[in-house]
Amino acid sequence: MWEIIGHGVAVETLQRLLAADRMPHALLMTGPAGVGKRTLATALAKALTCTGDDPPCQSCIHCRQIDHGTHPDVVLVTRPEGKDAIAIGQVRELRDSASLRPYQARRKVVIIADAEALTAQAADALLKTLEEPQRQLTLILTAAEPEALPATVVSRCRIISLRPSDTATIVEALSMRGVPNSEAERIGRLARGTVGWALTAVEQPKLVGQQEEAIARLAGIFELDVEGRLQLAEALVADRKDRGAVRRQVELLALLARDLLLVQQGRQPLLVGEAARSRMEELADRLGRRGILAYCGRVRLTMDRIDQNVDPRLALEALLVDLP
Numbered sequence: 602m603w604e605i606i607g608h609g610v611a612v613e614t615l616q617r618l619l620a621a622d623r624m625p626h627a628l629l630m631t632g633p634a635g636v637g638k639r640t641l642a643t644a645l646a647k648a649l650t651c652t653g654d655d656p657p658c659q660s661c662i663h664c665r666q667i668d669h670g671t672h673p674d675v676v677l678v679t680r681p682e683g684k685d686a687i688a689i690g691q692v693r694e695l696r697d698s699a700s701l702r703p704y705q706a707r708r709k710v711v712i713i714a715d716a717e718a719l720t721a722q723a724a725d726a727l728l729k730t731l732e733e734p735q736r737q738l739t740l741i742l743t744a745a746e747p748e749a750l751p752a753t754v755v756s757r758c759r760i761i762s763l764r765p766s767d768t769a770t771i772v773e774a775l776s777m778r779g780v781p782n783s784e785a786e787r788i789g790r791l792a793r794g795t796v797g798w799a800l801t802a803v804e805q806p807k808l809v810g811q812q813e814e815a816i817a818r819l820a821g822i823f824e825l826d827v828e829g830r831l832q833l834a835e836a837l838v839a840d841r842k843d844r845g846a847v848r849r850q851v852e853l854l855a856l857l858a859r860d861l862l863l864v865q866q867g868r869q870p871l872l873v874g875e876a877a878r879s880r881m882e883e884l885a886d887r888l889g890r891r892g893i894l895a896y897c898g899r900v901r902l903t904m905d906r907i908d909q910n911v912d913p914r915l916a917l918e919a920l921l922v923d924l925p
């Protein structure tokens with residue numbers, strides 16, 4: 602049982618590769634933050650080491666040790682707390698341990714989470730491992746921004762791309778975990794396709810209110826003057842260089858645009874929920890269909906700019922100032 606919510610295509614691909622004994626020695630899992638990259642990487646590590654029936658069985662010693670982070674042959678490399686990069690030392694360490702035979706399982710698995718955090722030297726060191734694959738080693742990289750990785754690294758990996766799940770899938774998964782229906786729908790609406798966020802929100806209910814507040818603030822953008830909009834950009838994204846954070850705000854703006862188009866057609870908004878409907882209707886009236894479509898176009902353009910390595914917050918500021 603893979604126990605993965607959504608991502609049926611990705612899981613099927615991995616199952617097929619496993620069944621044919623053709624698992625590549627390096628994989629790169631891509632997709633937005635919270636979509637489930639690390640969860641899938643962990644499930645694959647289990648599947649590669651599991652000795653139970655129908656791997657990953659979730660109950661053999663390998664599956665359990667991986668759950669607890671104590672499996673001697675499954676290593677997670679990640680950005681150390683308080684540091685902003687994965688240093689070359691960490692990659693050298695993993696190369697040394699990867700060159701040894703597996704200790705307990707039939708193979709070793711190294712998961713490098715958020716691989717875009719590798720320094721240039723660390724990525725270079727990793728490339729050497731990728732160029733000399735070892736039969737008993739599987740490397741799994743995860744990255745929300747694969748564009749930030751050297752092309753030489755990406756080209757040596759089999760790419761498994763994860764897309765956001767639809768709201769219905771998330772609501773169903775939450776309901777199966779005993780979350781009351783209205784709450785599951787509220788969280789599903791706000792999760793923007795990321796199962797990870799939805800599950801965290803169940804455990805930390807204050808996140809739900811915070812997200813609603815952030816959306817309401819963003820929706821208030823049209824009432825602000827230029828000065829106010831620039832202040833909002835600063836409040837939304839404290840770290841100018843944080844491409845992921847900027848992208849999340851722009852994605853929210855895109856979802857708001859979709860809601861405006863929906864309420865304009867007399868349909869139910871998907872992001873803001875019923876409570877904010879009258880305010881959205883007012884706004885949709887004021888902008889008109891042409892205004893909303895122009896707004897959509899600008900959001901799309903900004904997304905492209907962010908992907909093309911323009912200073913991310915500058916792109917966000919330009920968008921906010923430019924909105925009707």
Ligand SMILES: [Zn+2]
Binds near residue numbers: 653662665
């Ligand atoms: Zn197992």
